[in-house]
Amino acid sequence: MIDSANPPANPHAIRRVVIVGGGTAGWMAAAAFARLLNNGYTQITLVESEEIGTVGVGEATIPPLLNFNRMLGLDENGFVAATSGTFKLGIEFRDWGALGETYFHPFGNHGHDLQGVHFHQLWLRERSRRPIPSVEAWSMSAVAAANGKFGRARDDAQSPVRELFYAFHFDASLYARYLRDYAEPRGVTRIEGRIATVDLRSGDGFVESVTMADGRRIEGDLFIDCSGFRGLLIEDALETGYDSYAQWLPCDRAVAVPCALPDAREPSPFTRATARDAGWQWRIPLQHRMGNGLVYCSDYLSDEDAEAQLLASLEGEALAAPRRIRFEAGRRRQCWNRNVVALGLASGFIEPLESTSIHLVQSAIQRLVALFPDRRFDPAERTEFNRQMRDLYEDIRDFIILHYKVTRRDDTPFWDRVREMSVPDSLARKLDLWRGKGRLFREGYELFTNPSWVAVCLGQGLAPEGWEPAVDALDEDKVAGALEQIRRGYLDTAMRLPTHGDFLRAAAPSPLAPTAVPTPSRPSDDWSGVA
Numbered sequence: 001m002i003d004s005a006n007p008p009a010n011p012h013a014i015r016r017v018v019i020v021g022g023g024t025a026g027w028m029a030a031a032a033f034a035r036l037l038n039n040g041y042t043q044i045t046l047v048e049s050e051e052i053g054t055v056g057v058g059e060a061t062i063p064p065l066l067n068f069n070r071m072l073g074l075d076e077n078g079f080v081a082a083t084s085g086t087f088k089l090g091i092e093f094r095d096w097g098a099l100g101e102t103y104f105h106p107f108g109n110h111g112h113d114l115q116g117v118h119f120h121q122l123w124l125r126e127r128s129r130r131p132i133p134s135v136e137a138w139s140m141s142a143v144a145a146a147n148g149k150f151g152r153a154r155d156d157a158q159s160p161v162r163e164l165f166y167a168f169h170f171d172a173s174l175y176a177r178y179l180r181d182y183a184e185p186r187g188v189t190r191i192e193g194r195i196a197t198v199d200l201r202s203g204d205g206f207v208e209s210v211t212m213a214d215g216r217r218i219e220g221d222l223f224i225d226c227s228g229f230r231g232l233l234i235e236d237a238l239e240t241g242y243d244s245y246a247q248w249l250p251c252d253r254a255v256a257v258p259c260a261l262p263d264a265r266e267p268s269p270f271t272r273a274t275a276r277d278a279g280w281q282w283r284i285p286l287q288h289r290m291g292n293g294l295v296y297c298s299d300y301l302s303d304e305d306a307e308a309q310l311l312a313s314l315e316g317e318a319l320a321a322p323r324r325i326r327f328e329a330g331r332r333r334q335c336w337n338r339n340v341v342a343l344g345l346a347s348g349f350i351e352p353l354e355s356t357s358i359h360l361v362q363s364a365i366q367r368l369v370a371l372f373p374d375r376r377f378d379p380a381e382r383t384e385f386n387r388q389m390r391d392l393y394e395d396i397r398d399f400i401i402l403h404y405k406v407t408r409r410d411d412t413p414f415w416d417r418v419r420e421m422s423v424p425d426s427l428a429r430k431l432d433l434w435r436g437k438g439r440l441f442r443e444g445y446e447l448f449t450n451p452s453w454v455a456v457c458l459g460q461g462l463a464p465e466g467w468e469p470a471v472d473a474l475d476e477d478k479v480a481g482a483l484e485q486i487r488r489g490y491l492d493t494a495m496r497l498p499t500h501g502d503f504l505r506a507a508a509p510s511p512l513a514p515t516a517v518p519t520p521s522r523p524s525d526d527w528s529g530v531a
Contacts, residue, residue, distance in 0.1 A: 008041045012374040015041055018220035020195065020210060020233055022048030024172050025344025025361045026226035027179035028068070032365045034186035035072055037372075044188045047195060047210065047218060059284045059291045060088060060271045060355040061167040063107050064446070068362045072182065080508035082178045083170035084287045086267045087500060089145040091354065095275040096460055098408045103134070103459025104270070105354075106142035108165035110135050110451050111486050114479065117470050120454045122479050124438055124467040129476065135458055138483070139451070140164045143490045145270045149497035160493045167355070169271065169284045169291070191218065198237040206339045206377075207233055221375050225342040229349070234332055234342040241333040242348075248401045248423060249329035250414075251279050251351055255307050256293035256323050260316030261285070261514070266501040273353060275407075277301070278414040281313065282352060287504060288512035289319055295351055300414045327351070329397075335389045336382045341368055348393055353403060356396050359447065363392060392446070398427040399448045399456075406431075406460045431462075438464035 008015075017033060019026050026046055033044045069079060079085070090106035097103065111119035123135050136142040140163040144150060153162040184190060194213040201208040209219040210233075225233040234240050246252065261267070272283040279296030294310040301309075307322050331348030335341065344361050367388055371381045404418035405427070423431075433439040434457055442449045457463075498506070504513075 008039070010374055012376050013041065014221045014372070014374060015043060016220045017042060017044050017222045017224065018210065018218055019044070019046040019224040019226055021226035021228060021344075021346070022046060022176060022180070022190075023226065023228070023344070024176050024358060025346070026224075027176045027183060028358075028361050029224050029226065029343055029365055030183040030188045031072055031179040032068070032369070034183045034188050036369050038186065044183075045191060045218060045220070046183075046188055047191045047193065047212075049194045050192065051194065059172050059286070060169050060282075060352075061358050062355050062447070063165050063167045064359055064362060065167055068365075074182070077508040079178065080168065080170070080504070081510050083168075083174040084289075084510035084512045085168045085170035085508070086285055086287060086504060087150050087269050088167045088169050088271060089141040089150070089164070089269045091271045091273055092145070092268075093273050093275075093403075093456075093459060095409075096273075096280075096403060096407060098461065099411065101461075103455070104136050104139075104142045104145060105452060105455040105459065106136065106139040106145065106165075107167065108139060108141045108163055108451065110454060111138040111483070114482065115474065117468065117474065118440075118450060120450070120458075121438060121467045121471045122474070122483065124464065125471045125476075126480060126483055129480075132483075133487070135454060137487050138490065140490050140493065141166065143494045144497060145268075147494050148266050148269065148499050148501075149494050150269045150500040150503045151497040160489050161497065163490075166269075169286055171286055171288075191216075195232065198233055200237065204338070205238070207237060221339065222373065223340045225340050225346040226344050228345045229327060231332065231342060231346045233340045234335075234337055234346055238337045238340060240337045240342075242328070243330050243333055245329040245331075245350065245397050248421065249351060249397070249404070250297045250299065250417065251295045252326065252328055253298050253301075253303065253306065254293055254295045254325040254327070254352070255303070255310050256291070256325065257310060257314070257321070258289045258291055258319045259314040260319060261288070261290055262315045266499055267504065269500040271355065275409070275415075276309065277412045278306075280353065281310065283315075287510035288514070290314075290316060293352070295353070297414055300412070331390070331393045334382075334386050335364060336368075336385045339373075339377055341385075347389070350393065350396050350400055353400050354396075354448075356400075356447070360392070360396075363446070364389060394424075394426065395445055396447060398424060398430070399452070401427055402431075402453070402456055403460070406457060406462045408461055434462070435464055437466050437468050439468065 019029050030044060030046045090104055092104050094102045113119055114122060126132055140160050144164055151161050195210045196213045197211045199209045207223045209217050211217050223233055267285040274281045278300035281294045284291035292314060294306050296306050303324055327349050329350055332342055335347045343364050367385055371385050373381050401423055405423055407415055407419050409415035440450045440453050
């Protein structure tokens with residue numbers, strides 16, 4: 001709410017923020033600004049058209065979204081129920097290392113470091129001594145996922161369930177609606193309609209206003225471009241440019257379709273990514289339906305064949321016509337240009353693998369708030385924002401490339417291409433260090449820390465030649481005993497947790513979910529965790 005009697009102390013303060021486009025990115029920004037810019041003088045306006053659909057392929061998230069929801073003060077169970085959501089403990093990868101192989105990339109850590117030595121180094125030496133399970137057996141999230149279990153730790157819990165890290169699957173359209181219901185009562189003004197023109201200020205070329213198709217003119221100081229791949233402001237108006245990642249990430253198409261849930265089957269607490277001949281397929285379980293999609297390279301698969309392949313693989317009846325999406329992996333050369341900040345698909349796209357799209361929106365919002373400008377638009381703030389976003393994009397890019405490069409598949413031209421391709425120097429350096437003694441240096445990076453790289457490298461068959469010498473200073477028998485104690489602790493804890501379906505039905509049932517499955521008799525408080 002704007003209070004004209006309470007002017008800002010800074011006469012240059014931003015008074016009008018205009019968000020162009022709704023969807024997940026637009027309403028995440030609107031909700032965050034409603035919470036964090038509630039200062040009495042900054043007006044937030046969101047412009048969207050119901051005639052313009054959203055891509056909506058990103059229905060899976062990663063754990064940092066919990067921080068965003070907590071910042072907004074959302075009730076987690078209410079949020080999950082309202083978005084028909086499920087919980088996500090990681091991603092199951094099928095046929096990526098080689099046909100017939102499966103591995104799991106869990107959220108959270110593997111085991112515990114010992115005397116400053118990373119756990120995976122202990123595991124590498126122990127594996128050389130005797131046959132042991134895969135490193136997944138030492139992940140609380142992976143063990144729970146393998147058994148279809150889920151739980152949340154109580155604040156006073158001391159058991160390994162505290163090491164169960166999770167994120168969410170949800171219906172993207174319901175999430176946008178949920179955030180809209182949060183933002184509008186907190187002062188965000190929504191304007192329905194199409195934008196006809198973008199009006200630039202003479203002299204410096206800053207965006208001054210947008211003019212609607214019906215002639216309405218909406219002025220602003222700061223504009224947030226959430227207009228999707230088109231980039232109505234950041235690209236059409238400001239001609240910012242685009243850095244392509246297509247040489248390393250050649251998939252440039254996707255087809256998506258929801259289907260009915262398989263009968264009498266518990267929803268999996270994980271995303272599934274199955275490698276196909278010319279790309280990969282996602283499977284995202286919600287409470288009321290299954291999300292499915294095929295990401296592929298058009299050099300090797302036609303749109304028609306991709307659609308047929310996806311439809312033939314569905315586990316239930318298709319609930320809508322397939323939607324085709326074209327994209328080019330990459331990012332805008334500047335996510336913040338003049339007085340326009342691009343979020344979501346307007347800023348870039350690194351395909352849905354590893355579910356980073358929503359996190360990139362969240363991260364950009366957090367950085368913008370930390371570097372929030374006034375109407376003088378200090379170039380140093382804009383430069384720092386762009387540097388941080390560039391580094392984040394490139395770090396995520398390298399991790400996604402890793403999945404394609406580190407494969408032993410040689411059964412199709414697509415997999416031959418990605419297996420044999422050159423990779424960015426930044427990734428090549430990481431792989432060289434890993435191949436020798438399993439070394440990883442991820443300090444200072446907000447995403448995909450050591451356990452993530454360990455999961456993918458080992459899961460796809462790239463084992464290092466040795467391990468760090470510091471491991472050999474540790475007593476072999478004591479390390480073996482510690483590893484076995486940790487493994488048993490995780491397994492015992494997982495088996496005492498409720499099933500994922502029971503947890504959802506008790507704590508966060510969606511009104512859209514099938515009603516045939518009975519709700520557990522125990523109250524939801526009993527499912528909150530294991531002490």
